[in-house]
Amino acid sequence: MTQHSDLLIIGAGILGLSHAYAAARRGLKVKVFERSATPLGASVRNFGQALVTGQPPGLMLDLARESRDIWGRWSELAGLQLKRNGSYLFARTEAEEHLLEAFCAGRAEAYGYRVNLLRGAAMQDLYGGQFRHHRAALHGLDDQQLYSREALPALINYLRSELKVEFHFSTLVRDVEPGQLHSTAGTFHGKQIIVCSGHDYQTLLAGQLAEFDLQICRLQMLRARPRLDLNLQHALLTGLSCVHYGAFADLPEAAPVQAQILRESPHLHENGIHLLISPTPYGELIIGDSHHYGSDPSPFNGEQVDNWMIELAQQTLGCEIQVVERWQGVYGSRGPGPFSFLRAAPGVNAALMHTGVGMSVGPAMAERNIAELWGDG
Template sequence: MSQHNCDLLIVGAGMLGLAHAWAGAKRGLKVRVFERSHTPLGASIRNFGQALVTGQAPGVMLDLARQSHRLWAELGQAAGLQLKQQGSLLFARSEAEEALLEAFCAGRACEQGYRVELLRGAALDGLYGGRFAHHRAALHGLDDQQLYSREALPQIVDYLRTLGVQFHFSTLVRDVEPGSALTSTGRFSARHIVVCSGHDYQTLLAEPLAALQPSVCRLQMLRARLQQPLDLQHAVLTGLSCVHYGAFADLPEAEAIRAQIRREQPELETHGIHLLVSPTPHGELIIGDSHDYGSDASPFNAEGVDDIMLALAEHTLGGKLHVLERWQGVYGSRGPGPFSVLQAGAGVSAVLMHTGLGMSVGLGLGERSLSALLGEGEWPQASVA
């Protein structure tokens, strides 16, 4: 062991990279993490910070989300994260959306053990002083959690440093091979190398990654403040999310929602818009999002897309919004499954997400991948059980 700079070398300080680093540090491994930017700046800090169990499709994604739920509670306490654990609220705005939530609660939720409750009547009217009483129903996902990613990830880095993890920021990893990595500050040797490079498919392991035929998804995101303050403690979604998330999207009732969208607001489907809202610790709200797929992320945002999202948010939240900040989220997408785990050579692996669900399943995926790397378990497979 002494001939190696470390036991575990990780490329990328996003959610998956930090998940693997934490799993290694807990096992007493000597861990180094390399990140090309001066701080995490990729998909993991541009997102909503929603760690959702409720929305995950039955099978491996639901299993990973449930494992991640437990790990978030552990990491949140250890690292001092401001982790909201009150759950999520998915609001039904139409008869079709309410019918889907009813069917989900009566069927799949019972069969698969989703911890949810359907709120209507007085229970719905009592939420936040009646602020959401104009909706037909709300699905309360009891196991869903949320944090402010742009603050939480640096906190996790600081915590991992206390466990002995060494970070090399502003350092590009130029090449990896069995036993070593060539970086912009020199060559480092390692017993195990894990590449968690997000949507960068060309810098490292370009040939095996190309075989996955992945693409990139670009999102338009906003940070805003309500003119009428709302001390929101839940992650918020609407029935529009039911045609996007695997827990709901394949239910027969989802087709009525799709038909309604195409009939009344086809631009929602055109731009892949479904409303998500997350509170920050500072009384603001993160709002989005849209979905634009391609081989590269266009740098140009469409103001009309932001206008649609703001209108949806103002209706859902029952108040006018003042925009403070706009940005693009970017993540890897549309690979052969929701994630990929590649063994690219002896002691060299790559773990990549192909959806925007890294916060929901990343901790569990990192734990399982490292367990397999050390011969303690099986490699996770992105197949539906």
């Protein structure tokens, strides 16, 4: 089989779909190849949090803001559910509260983060006082939240039906070379090829990727029902996230937060646990996560890690939860920067995320990559 296209994309996760959208809306003929019958990687195993507030000033913040607009466009075009009312990051300790104060007074003002710091009466009013046991809450107004398991299929359907992107699911791409790829569905020809295969560093372009010495991050994740009807409509984080996200982690006030974690809860640091909670459209909560790094993700979860996350979630929510599902998240990590766009050969490229924020910045990354490849940016 010989098929000619402008762009061939390997991988139907958020990076692959974002590149497909950016190209197809320019009128280019696009084909997407995915080895499984539906996306099963990082893009559907995550929290569905598209965060602006947590991104550090500079390129990542710019990409998150641009991606926010793209998600809004997709919500209208593809009919996917998107909560645009922001997130709440709770300060549980005095050190965490001081860090949020410093962020609001300094970096937020300097770089235009749209945030509000809730304390006192405002905390009492938040969800009827359900979270009044926290010292403060940072409301990130630009943060968004979606249900990845439904959002990606909705985006795929839109790309296929409206932008005429051709999808080849259950199709393994064995090799790529300038101008063509070889797959279980045949050989396809295209002007440009972009490999968006997530954390798979061994199937395609293995030699070039080996030079990066990339690692894989494995995360333990849960889906649970709260014992109370919280009617939660926002993504939730805690001050634990402040030592992980670049918007906060390099501020002087972050050092006491990290010191307190190491002193009082070293197991959280050792297992990379910082609590994230996302509501689903069905009243359940996606809860996590832990972070363990290596060249190959272990298939074995630690029950104690889950128990620590459940304990944190119950403390944060102020109610008990019932776990209904457990799984492993996984994404590529620890590269030369937060992401890479590798020019492997003439017309052969690889788009790689080296952090877990592909949902937050991936759509805008793809727009820039396609603009550069086609000379309009």
